[in-house]
Amino acid sequence: MCQNGKSFVEITNEKVFDSLPLGIIITDQEGTIALCNKVAEELIGFKKELIEGSPLQDVIPDVTLGNGSFTRIRVRENKSFDESKIISAEVNPISDESEILGYSVVFNRHFLQTEAMPRLRSKDLDRDSDFEIADGAFKNIIGSSKRLLSALKVAAKAAKTSSTVLLQGESGTGKELVAEAIHCASKRCDGPFIKVNCPGIPADLMESELFGHEKGAFTGAIYQKIGKFELANGGTIFLDEIGELDKNLQSKLLRVLQEREFERVGGNRVLKTDVRIIAATHRNLQEMVSFGDFREDLYYRLNVVPIVLPSLRERKEDIPLLVEHFLRKLCIKLGVKSKSITKRAVESLYNYDWPGNVRELENIIERAINLAETDVIDISDLPQGITNRTSETKRPLINLEPDGELASYDDYEKAIIKVALNKYKSFNAAGKALGITHKTVAAKARRYGIIE
Ligand SMILES: Nc1ncnc2c1ncn2[C@@H]1O[C@H](COP(=O)(O)OP(=O)(O)OP(=O)(O)O)[C@@H](O)[C@H]1O
Secondary structure (H helix, E strand, C coil), X not given: CCCXXXXXXXXXXXXXXXXXXXXXXXXXXXXXXXXXXXXXXXXXXXXXXXXXXXXXXXXXXXXCCCCXXXXXXXXXXXXXXXXXXXXXXXXXXXXXXXXXXXXXXXXXXXXXXXXXXXXXXXXXXXXCCCCCCCCHHHCCCCCCCHHHHHHHHHHHHHXXXXXXXXXXXXXXCCHHHHHHHHHHHCHHHXXXXXXXXXXHCCHHHHHHHHHEECCCCCCCCCCCEECHHHHCCXXXXXXXXXXXXXXXXXXXXXXXXXXXXXXXXXXXXXXXXXXXXXXXXXXXXXXXXXXXXXXXXXXXXXXXXXXXXXXHHHHHHHHHHHHHHHHHHXXXXXXXXXXXXXXXXXXXXXXXXXXXXXXXXXHHHHHHHHHCCCCEECHHXXXXXXXXXXXXXXXXXXXXXXXXXXXXXXXXXXXXXXXXXXXXCCHHHHHHHHCCCHHHHHHHHXXXXXXX
């Protein structure tokens, strides 16, 4: 017996779990979180009341439930990802003789890796008095082109408010990166940043994913589930590819935007949420509205601060900076000696069109680091599609032969708008020739960077 009359066993049950210097999460067989101790709470940044009952994958997205499997978790330090830390979590089954009863996830405070992000060069920046993009959260967004900087300026201003932001841009242009930066530069930085990948979740599960469900709400709802809007309370929710959200859910989302309240599926309690919403899309939502595929009222609610991220082909001058950045970052990540790149290899990267934008460039640099047999990356380490392009004679974009290679729809549209504007010199005349309004011509010309 201890002095206060409690047995040692009672103290163990109540306190030891929380006082261990390790982060521990215990799940059931399905991976639903049953217990979470204090260190785990601190490291992952969620209160245990919020995550107990949620699938482990909602909290640690890349986790695999396995025997001794390791997962890397990114832990945000201070107010930016400038010094984001990676820790490792080990997942092990908890079993009695014959069956798995659940899983333990154990992680410690020892950081495996610090990912220091190189600074945007301040000499490249054109600064406004209240605009300090080189500081804090935006530091890991690389580029000094006018187009990128003007988009980041709006993002930095938006970070000072709680307004809803709509990020538009092709896939791989950095929409998620900018969303994270806005969150990290905002007052909500200490709160959670929750991402929802709209097309990645089947339509019939989406409502419970967003708003949660009560136990027994539908067949298979054996636990209460906390939805992403509840998890994001006090922080930011990032709705990626919002254009893919089905019409029924568009109405429910509109209610959250207007009233900041919702109900769990199968529940009748109205829950309030305090979240900043950042939505992103590679689609033209305005056009979707005109076709009746996206609710107009929701579009206006989302489009409070619109930010268009330029494609990489519209800011090719950033390619050398990005190449340098990825070489440094990826050599560290892959644990190889630092490598450089020849001028002609950079030139061929410059001449390529980058349909996959920065993501494609990052992948190509990673591939080249893996393939290069020396410390210097050259043209031979780049994919043929990129190096061929350099010497290729200009071929017509529209090749409607059955075996002809097709370009993306956006490429065709851009080419058509460009030809029409060159020929007719006015939005009105170009619009008449193409059978669209002068406003559409102007919007598309701006979107494709044909005009400022
Ligand atoms: N300006 C940038 N500086 C450094 N890295 C960048 C930049 N833009 C994008 N990246 C990197 O490119 C990859 C793709 O970026 P991200 O996922 O943010 O793009 P996205 O527009 O959200 O793409 P998708 O629409 O396909 O989800 C990420 O690894 C990101 O870190």
